[in-house]
Amino acid sequence: MPQIRAYALADSTDSSTVIGAVGQTLRLAPAFPRAEQSTFYDTFDWALYRDGGTLVVLDSDDHRDLRWLDLGGGERATRRLGRSGDPSPALPSFARELDDPDWRRALARVIDVRRLLPFARVRNRSTVVPVLDKHEKTVARLVVTDERTSMAPPEGAWRREPARIEARAVRGYERPFARLVGILDGLGLEPIEHDHEVGLALAVSGRRPGGYSNRIAATLHPEMRADEAAKQLLAGLVDTMRTNEDGTRRDLDAEFLHDFRVACRRQRSTLSELRGVFPLSAGAPATRARKELSWLGRYSGPVRDLDVFLLGFDGLAAGLPEDARAALAPVRIYLARRQAESQAALADVLDGSRYLAFVEHWQSFLEAPVPKRPSAPDAGRSIADVAAERLGRIGRKVRKRALRTNPSTPAADLHRLRIAAKRLRYLIELTRSLLVEKRTVRLLKRLKAVQNDLGDWHDLEQQQILVKQAASAMHGERLLPADSALALGQLLAHLASHEAAARLHVTDRVAALAEALAPERLARLIPPVTEEAAS
Amino acid sequence: MKVLGCYSMKGGVGKTSTAVNLAWLAADAGHRTLLWDLDSQGAASFYYRITAKGGGARKMLAGERDPMKRVRGTDWERLDLLPADPSYRKLDIVLRDGKKPLQQLARLLQQLDEHYDLVVLDCPPGLGLATEAMLTAADVLVMPIVPNRLTVRTLDTVGDHLVKRRKKGRSVPVVRPFFSMVDRRKLIHLQQLASPPSRPFRFLRTSIPFSSLVERMELQRAPLVSFDAASPAARAYHALWQELGI
Numbered sequence: 001m002p003q004i005r006a007y008a009l010a011d012s013t014d015s016s017t018v019i020g021a022v023g024q025t026l027r028l029a030p031a032f033p034r035a036e037q038s039t040f041y042d043t044f045d046w047a048l049y050r051d052g053g054t055l056v057v058l059d060s061d062d063h064r065d066l067r068w069l070d071l072g073g074g075e076r077a078t079r080r081l082g083r084s085g086d087p088s089p090a091l092p093s094f095a096r097e098l099d100d101p102d103w104r105r106a107l108a109r110v111i112d113v114r115r116l117l118p119f120a121r122v123r124n125r126s127t128v129v130p131v132l133d134k135h136e137k138t139v140a141r142l143v144v145t146d147e148r149t150s151m152a153p154p155e156g157a158w159r160r161e162p163a164r165i166e167a168r169a170v171r172g173y174e175r176p177f178a179r180l181v182g183i184l185d186g187l188g189l190e191p192i193e194h195d196h197e198v199g200l201a202l203a204v205s206g207r208r209p210g211g212y213s214n215r216i217a218a219t220l221h222p223e224m225r226a227d228e229a230a231k232q233l234l235a236g237l238v239d240t241m242r243t244n245e246d247g248t249r250r251d252l253d254a255e256f257l258h259d260f261r262v263a264c265r266r267q268r269s270t271l272s273e274l275r276g277v278f279p280l281s282a283g284a285p286a287t288r289a290r291k292e293l294s295w296l297g298r299y300s301g302p303v304r305d306l307d308v309f310l311l312g313f314d315g316l317a318a319g320l321p322e323d324a325r326a327a328l329a330p331v332r333i334y335l336a337r338r339q340a341e342s343q344a345a346l347a348d349v350l351d352g353s354r355y356l357a358f359v360e361h362w363q364s365f366l367e368a369p370v371p372k373r374p375s376a377p378d379a380g381r382s383i384a385d386v387a388a389e390r391l392g393r394i395g396r397k398v399r400k401r402a403l404r405t406n407p408s409t410p411a412a413d414l415h416r417l418r419i420a421a422k423r424l425r426y427l428i429e430l431t432r433s434l435l436v437e438k439r440t441v442r443l444l445k446r447l448k449a450v451q452n453d454l455g456d457w458h459d460l461e462q463q464q465i466l467v468k469q470a471a472s473a474m475h476g477e478r479l480l481p482a483d484s485a486l487a488l489g490q491l492l493a494h495l496a497s498h499e500a501a502a503r504l505h506v507t508d509r510v511a512a513l514a515e516a517l518a519p520e521r522l523a524r525l526i527p528p529v530t531e532e533a534a535s
Numbered sequence: 536m537k538v539l540g541c542y543s544m545k546g547g548v549g550k551t552s553t554a555v556n557l558a559w560l561a562a563d564a565g566h567r568t569l570l571w572d573l574d575s576q577g578a579a580s581f582y583y584r585i586t587a588k589g590g591g592a593r594k595m596l597a598g599e600r601d602p603m604k605r606v607r608g609t610d611w612e613r614l615d616l617l618p619a620d621p622s623y624r625k626l627d628i629v630l631r632d633g634k635k636p637l638q639q640l641a642r643l644l645q646q647l648d649e650h651y652d653l654v655v656l657d658c659p660p661g662l663g664l665a666t667e668a669m670l671t672a673a674d675v676l677v678m679p680i681v682p683n684r685l686t687v688r689t690l691d692t693v694g695d696h697l698v699k700r701r702k703k704g705r706s707v708p709v710v711r712p713f714f715s716m717v718d719r720r721k722l723i724h725l726q727q728l729a730s731p732p733s734r735p736f737r738f739l740r741t742s743i744p745f746s747s748l749v750e751r752m753e754l755q756r757a758p759l760v761s762f763d764a765a766s767p768a769a770r771a772y773h774a775l776w777q778e779l780g781i
Contacts, residue, residue, distance in 0.1 A: 002608065065565050077652065078613070080565030130610070135756075137584035138610040171615055172607035 002169040005181050007189035009163040015144040018165060019129055022142060022183050026176075029130040029138070036060045037123045039153070040201040041091065042209075043114035044247060044256065049209045051110045054198055057081070057091050066091060068107075073196025079103060091116065094253070113311055115253035118153040120201035122161075131180055139176035141168040150204045161200065165189065214240060214259045216266075219433045222384035222527075226277045227370045229383035230270060233430050235366040237267045242359070248300075249347045254307040257346075261300050268293045269426040273390045276378035285365035292358040299346045306339035309463050316463075319494050320487065327487035334474050335466070387431040388526045394424045395522045402450075402514035407507050411461065414506070418454040421447060421513070428525075435525045443516055443525065450506070450513045457502040464495045536648045537781060540673035540708065542658040542666065544689045549679040549715035551578040552749050552759070554657035556772040557677070559758040561781065562614035566652040569606065570616045573626065573665065577619035579657040583609045584756050585618050592620035595643070597633045602643055603650065611761070615651075627664040636664055637705070641672040653781060662696065670700065673708040675779065678736075679715030679743070682727030694735030710735075713775060714742035741775040744768055 009015060022028065041055040042048045048055060053076060056067045063083050068076040079100060081091070092098050093115050095107035125147040131140040148161040167184055169177035185191070202209050218236050220229045241263035247256030271278070271290050278286035313332055317325045349355055370379070378386050401417040425447045432440055471488050474480040480488075539561075541554035551574065558570035572579040580586065585607045594600040606615045622629055630636040644654055658669045670676070678693070680686050690712060697707050714731070718724050731738040746768035748759055755762050760769045 063565070075567065078565045078567060135584045135586075138608075170608035172605075 002171050003177060004169070004194045005167045005184070006192050006194040007165045007184055008192045009144065009146065009165050010190070011163075013189070015127070015146060015163075015165065018184070018187060018189070019127075019142065019144070021187055022129075022131075022180065025183055026180065027132040027134075027136075028142075029132055029136075031127045031129045034061065034126045034128050034143075035124070036126075037121065038197055038201070039091075039118050040120040040122075040198070040205075041116040041118055043111050044117060044252070045114065045212050045214070046210045047111045047114060049202075053110075054201070055091075055107075055116060056198075069196075069198055071198055073198055077103065077106070112255075113253060114255050117252070119205040119207065120150065120152055122148065122150045122197050122200060122204070123158075124148050131176060133173075133176065139170055139173040140180045141170065142166070142180065143168055150200055152204050152206050156204075156206070159204075164192065166194065212243065214262060216429050216432070218430070220383055220431060222382060222434055224383045225370060225379065226274065226381050226383045226386040227374055227376065227379035230274045230277045231366045231370065233270055234267055235363070237263045237270070238359070238363055238366065241267075245350060249350045251343050251347075254304075254311060257300060257304055257307065261297070261304055264293050264296055264300070265422070266426050266430070268297075269423050270430060273394065273423060273427045274378070274386060277376055277386065278379070279376050285362060288358070289362050292354075292362075296349070296355070299342075299349045303339065303342045303346050305462050305466065306335060306342060308459055309466055310335055310339060312459075316491065316494065316498075320490050323483070324487040324490045327481070327483040328491065330479060330481065330484050331467075331470055331474070331488060331491075334470055334479060338470075383431070384434055384526070387427070387434055391424075391427060391431070391525065392519075392522060394420065394427060395517050396519070398424050399514050399517035402510040402517070405507055405510045407504060409507075414454065414457065414503070417510070418451070418458060421451055421454065425451060434527075436527050439521075439525050446513050446516045450509050453502065453506045453509050457499060457506055460495055460499040460502055464492060464499065467492050467495065536644070536651055536654065537675070538644055538654045538656065538673045539779075539781065540656040540658050540669050540676045542656075542669065542676055542678055543660055543680070544662060544692065545686065546660045548681050548686065549743060549749070550660070551576075551582070551657050552752065553677060553679050553715065553743070553772070553775075554655050555579050555582045555752070556758045556760045556769075557776055557779075558614060558616075558655040559611065559760050560773060560776040561653050561655065562611055563760075564776070566613065566781075567650065568614050569647060569651045569654045570609075570614070570657065571654055572616065572619040572657050573623060573669070574657050574659045575619060575621065575623035575626070580616060580618040582752055582756055582758065583616050585609070585616050592622045593629055596629055596639050598639075598642060602646055610757070623659065626659060630664045630668055637668050637671050640668040644672050662692070667700075670697070670708060671706055675781070676708040676710045677739075677775075677779070678710060678712040680712045681716050682714045682724040682742075684723075684727075687727065687732060690732065690736060697735075711739050711779065712736050713739040716745040717742045718745045739775065739778050741771060741778050743771045743775065 009018075019028070019031065037059045039057045039059075041057070049071070053068055053070050056069055058065045058067055064081045066079045066081050068078070070076060094113065095104055095111055096113075098104040098107065124145050126143050126145040129142040129144070130138040131142060133139045143166045144163075145166070146163045148163070149158045150161055151158045165184065167177060167180045216233070216236060218233050220232070224232075241260055244256045244260040244263065247253070248260045251257075268290060271286055278284065280287055310332070313328075313335070317328055320328075374380050398417070398420045401413070401420055405414070405417060425444065428435065428440060428444060428447070467488055471480065471485065475485070539557065541550050541557070543550045554570060558568050562568040570579055570583070591600055591605060595602050595605060602617060606617050608615050630639055633639050635642075640656075647654060656669055656673065659665055678690070680690065693710070697710070701707050714724075714728060717728065728742060744767050746766065748763055748766045748768050751763075752759050759766065760772050763769050764773070
């Protein structure tokens, strides 16, 4: 990137005096104004930031560009979105909406299905003065930015940034740049660090870049009381749930609902695996929480199933002949309508009094200190003991199911294995800080692989159900032309074939998992008790 | 990064004007663009007011020097130029003396991949080693053709050459000839425009009119599209850029 040297422009300093002083020594072209607005984008989980970059839409006097920048301001790629006078070209919200295939691929690799959200806006009004050589070639630039403002969308207030003067090099013309800098230094201007606007944008956003993660960050100490540890874990999960609430309500992208649901499932799993840590009477907070989380799942589940199906629809249809793909268009529209209806119902639930009351009471319970004399049988035990016991129990269950799995295993049993494996994985993730890290990483890798395969198989099964439901409903509403009905039949056959292949793949994978869950290996997940701890 | 070569077997057909204007249009469209002046005459460098530098090109082509050290920024942001060098007069010999001569340009261009979206090559005329190296490096080749029978025949020569390359398993760019320096007062030009040859390559629909304005580039020392966008020739270059669809 060509060099830039920046200086503060004090209120008392007239920029035309500075330009005049430079013009005494160097040849200058007529100055021209430049007005620009940069809007900075990233996903909710800072995917671009974690990849070392950011996206910027730069609106200038005559065009709008999309730029992919490094965090230091270096440019990775640029795409012209349009010109002034064009109907305002919107920034695509998702990687899949970009028309350039190279951009689409590169961005999807980083942000996947997440929506691009604006996090900062910076406006500059500048005067640009080209510095010329004897051939009247531009060899450097003096840029006076006397008005720079910034804000955090959507409703932040514009704040004024200090004015500045910059000497900007033109590639290959180091000596003229050095002369320009020498003149500006000689005028006594205060040098300031050239912070590319990316740094300013991140500061303005008011959010901590990279601050969100859906991973569990709780650190438990082995000797902690089990109820205290459980409250800490659950509070973190409720936090994640609430962080994703607004994005879920507004359906910004499918990952908000995914993370919301995972946070809910992990809470249910924690309450189930650490049963005995909280009172379980009919009206007790933990009992109520399990019930309400299950209720939430009945609304969020259909939305998630349709999200997954719609996101993968084109990929699934790609395996069919071209005329069948075209004939599926009414089906896609119908499914999108159903998704919108389910989403609206979910949004109503999240805005409703039952959900708000649940969250308020649940959070109050989790924030309250643990009782001195707990009534729940395992509340006062160490979390290390309780976790070891539960890990052993659920690990044995998963292993038993895994050993019984073969290509003819009924779907219902595969589901039970899927759910048990998920419970085991969640328990390991929640209590990870208590376990031997190296062994935990290996086991989690195997569990995730099995879970992904079981998840794929489950999705394919669900999608066949959705297709049949869609066919029936569309037929009832007279929305199903004959060619679409035929295409649905082909799609069903395609899904069934993929499901069978996924099932075979699962069978191969679970054998390795069963081996990893052998009792002696499971026992080695728990660190040995030291003499010091024992005493 | 894409590589667009501007090439003709003969000189004086509007090749450099094409390279100079297309490079500007590419940068104006938002692409980070490098114009590489491979013609020893240094005309492209002249139009952009950049002095052709003596020395260093041999080592650069041999991979011993970073090409970015020779690149110069133009007066327009996102548009840089790799200026001509006197050693390009004997470019064939320079390439032949290096390792794997046909790959040298392509190898060098790979080093520029992270800096640019498009490299425009203003190629020397002829059909020597330099042309072969350029054919290896380019994704697309635009060929300005003056609409008379003699220049149109040069396409057959190029076409035969590319067939031989293909048979040897060498890469072949997409070739898009177009009519250049078109004078609508001349019957032969109108006849060629009305029925361009369909083989060995498909002609672009856009043609560039003969215009004294193009010669004004020498006085202005800037691309025509930058100082007289409304002129017919500038609009034609614009249409050419659009039709290329890069």
